[in-house]
Structure formats: C-alpha cells, structure tokens
Amino acid sequence: ITNLLSAIPYIGTKLVLWLWGGFSINNATLNRFFSIHFILPFIIMIFVLIHLIFLHEKGSSNPIGLKSKFYMISFHPLFSWKDLVGFLMKLYFLFLIIYFMPNFLGDPDNFTPANFLSTPLHIKPEWYFLFAYAILRS
Template sequence: THLLFLHETGSNNPSGIPSNMDKIPFHPYYTIKDILGILLLILALLALVLFSPDILGDPDNYTPANPLSTPPHIKPESYFLFAYAILRSIPNKLGGVLALVLSILTLLIIPFLHTSKQRSMMFRPLSQCMFSLLVADLLTLTSIGGQPVEHP
C-alpha cells in the first residue's frame, strides 16, 4: 500500500512545497532499493528465528502452568501495555473500554482534520508540540502498564 501511494502521489520534501524539478523515475531506482531492503529484513528475521529463537521470549513461558492458581504478575506484551494501562486506570469496565475505543478513534480522526496543502510539519510548531506530547503520553502509558498491579 505504501509503495502504491508513493508511486501515485510522490514523496514530499522537507519544506513541504511540491516541486517537479529533479525527480527520478520510480522504477528501477526505488523498486531495486525496496527489494534489497525487504531481502535484508527477511534475512535478519531468518537469522533471528533460526539461530536464537528464544531471545525475544518471556522467561515465564517456560515455567510449568498451575491450573489452580493464577500468577499475580501477568501482563500483556509490550505493544499492548498502553491499552492495558488505560483499561486498568478506569475502575468501571464499560468506561475503560469506551476510553480505549475513544483513544484509538482519536488517532484515526487526526489525519482527516488536516486540510492544508502543505504536508510537512516544519512550519507548524503547535503540531510538533502535540506530536511530542502524544509520544510522551504513549511512553508514559506503556511504562505505567508494565508496573505491577497495586490496589488503591
């Protein structure tokens, strides 16, 4: 999908001002570059899977399961920790689910609010600050989601 949109609209330059000067054809330059990048990623993934498959695994996966007791330190994978923190911070189950859905819908609505022809954030200090705040919020929620559960 990314390559299709890149081929259709072209990439933007850092100033955000469209320019038809100094363009090179998409094929063969970028297709060869992208195929080489994909092959290198596949090679790195194969090396990781074949030579050290347990390097990214959780050590708790190797402890024998006890069906009579649930361990207190269960937490989701790292890429779901921000959502886990949102769900855990609101005591009402429905409220937590609504907060999580609204946080995801907010991220989906943001691109439709952008109506300017300029595609760069170089001359938009408010957008840069909001993006930095978004990254800081996600990192904070991820950190909070990884902490052990404490009852208030």
C-alpha cells in the first residue's frame, strides 16, 4: 500500500505520511494499521445496514426507486425479524466462544517468542526462490 501511494506524482509522499505516519514501521504506523483494520468491519456493517434500509423502502426489484407498485416485491417484516434473530443468534454464539474459550479462535503461532534470525515455517520459500531469498536476507 505504501509503494502504491508513494508512486502517485506530487502527493504520494504526503499521502504516505498522512496515512501511515512515515515510511518506517514504528508505533504510530502500527496503531494506524490496527485502527483501520478494527474500524473497517464497522464501516462495512454500516453500508450493509444502509443497503437493507433501501431494500426495505424501495423493494428488491426497484433499484432506481420507481413509483410503480406493480413490479415491486415488498420487503416483508418477517424477513427483517428473521435476519435480526439470525444475527442475534450468531452474536450470542460468538460471545459464548469469546467469554468461555477466549483462545479457541486464536493462532498458536502468536504465542511463540519472536526470533528474527530464523524464518518461520509458514514463510519458508520454495527451492527455486532460495537465491532471491538469500539476497533479500543479506
């Protein structure tokens, strides 16, 4: 993302400084990265809710908002309740997992101490990339 932003003429460097706080990875960069990834699901959820509101008001076969009721399929309140109950059930089971088994969805690799001198197993390259990997590591 940093390379793509910095490639924009005239404003690329300013965009990188505004978005990440600089070109190096430090505390400000990580805070912004985690903040963006924390808030992104909420933004998506807001757009989904806006979409459902428009479906409810305009109908599912009326994307441009025509006034003709003949071709409109109504968005019945039963579907709204069904969606709400389904969402609450999923949320309930998610909270059960979070509160009673907090490490159940975690990755055990997160608990291994960092060792920057050895490469983790899931990053080991194929044999035909070894020359490039050795150059990058040197």
